[in-house]
Amino acid sequence: MKFLRSSLSSLGITISFFCLNSPMAFAQFSYEQAHSDSGISRRPLATIHQEFAGLASAQGHRADWIQYGTSVSGKRLMVLKVHDKNFRNSPGNLRPAILISEAIHGNEYLHITDRLPFEFMKPGQQNPAFEAFLGAGGVIYFVPVMNPDGYSAGRRENARGADLNRDFRIQAAGNQGFAQPETRGITDFIASESMSSDLLVEASMEYHCCVGGLIHPWAYTRQQHLTGDQLARHQEVGEIVSNLFSYPYGTVNDLLGYGAIGGSDDYYLEKYGRRAFSFEGARGAEDKKLQQHVILWNRVFDLIRAN
Numbered sequence: 124m125k126f127l128r129s130s131l132s133s134l135g136i137t138i139s140f141f142c143l144n145s146p147m148a149f150a151q152f153s154y155e156q157a158h159s160d161s162g163i164s165r166r167p168l169a170t171i172h173q174e175f176a177g178l179a180s181a182q183g184h185r186a187d188w189i190q191y192g193t194s195v196s197g198k199r200l201m202v203l204k205v206h207d208k209n210f211r212n213s214p215g216n217l218r219p220a221i222l223i224s225e226a227i228h229g230n231e232y233l234h235i236t237d238r239l240p241f242e243f244m245k246p247g248q249q250n251p252a253f254e255a256f257l258g259a260g261g262v263i264y265f266v267p268v269m270n271p272d273g274y275s276a277g278r279r280e281n282a283r284g285a286d287l288n289r290d291f292r293i294q295a296a297g298n299q300g301f302a303q304p305e306t307r308g309i310t311d312f313i314a315s316e317s318m319s320s321d322l323l324v325e326a327s328m329e330y331h332c333c334v335g336g337l338i339h340p341w342a343y344t345r346q347q348h349l350t351g352d353q354l355a356r357h358q359e360v361g362e363i364v365s366n367l368f369s370y371p372y373g374t375v376n377d378l379l380g381y382g383a384i385g386g387s388d389d390y391y392l393e394k395y396g397r398r399a400f401s402f403e404g405a406r407g408a409e410d411k412k413l414q415q416h417v418i419l420w421n422r423v424f425d426l427i428r429a430n
């Protein structure tokens with residue numbers, strides 16, 4: 124039986140000890156509460172793209188701003204790849220990779236992913252965990268806006284009205300997925316990078332709003348649960364989040380009492396077998412917690428490098 128301490132600030136509810144296994148757990152959350160406007164003002168997409176392009180040019184020795192596809196309405200799908208370009212891998216070694224993304228639901232912008240790389244690469248500032256991760260061959264991909272059409276329109280779905288977080292291939296659920304260019308684009312890109320550069324996606328993290336919690340697989344079923352090392356790897360990050368943010372962690376069923384087929388977490392865990400999360404920020408408040416996210420990632424860099 125799992126217990127947790129949680130302050131669900133997005134709803135102004137504080138729960139001291141809460142049993143996640145109870146079927147009534149979080150019954151007060153509706154689907155709409157969990158997936159609605161973040162209450163954090165969206166910045167123009169062009170501004171975000173301009174800033175990232177500027178960062179890549181200032182950090183040319185370790186950053187590339189790459190187009191991996193085109194959205195339904197023709198917007199560029201962009202990722203910042205950060206890695207030590209002088210790193211030489213030894214044969215047979217898999218380099219650790221991390222994918223951090225936001226706004227796959229266009230109305231759930233938290234203003235975190237579009238600032239994280241600027242925090243890690245601040246001129247004149249040392250970031251030991253970040254530098255050590257890159258020095259060990261680590262690669263970090265930042266996608267500040269996964270769904271640019273939805274983002275620009277302030278809408279959850281893409282320009283075809285598709286929920287992209289239901290469009291990932293989940294073999295265990297028989298879900299073919301990848302009908303949308305936004306999901307196909309990023310997963311093809313990461314798969315191709317993994318093959319060509321001997322990478323293993325050690326962690327994916329998608330930022331959402333507004334539950335205040337860390338969600339890990341599985342979402343496609345209530346019957347299958349993580350076990351053994353796989354569970355331990357997710358709990359390790361869950362504990363870091365719990366300590367830093369006082370947020371609960373668990374499956375979407377644990378936290379919200381529902382399941383969903385076609386989510387990115389299930390895809391990345393099924394494909395790479397390591398760690399996959401959705402970070403649910405707090406409505407109107409998560410953007411004030413940037414420094415906690417920096418600490419979270421520094422800890423994750425260290426734990427991935429150590430194992």
Ligand SMILES: [Zn+2]
Nearest residue numbers: 228231331332
């Ligand atoms: Zn969402």
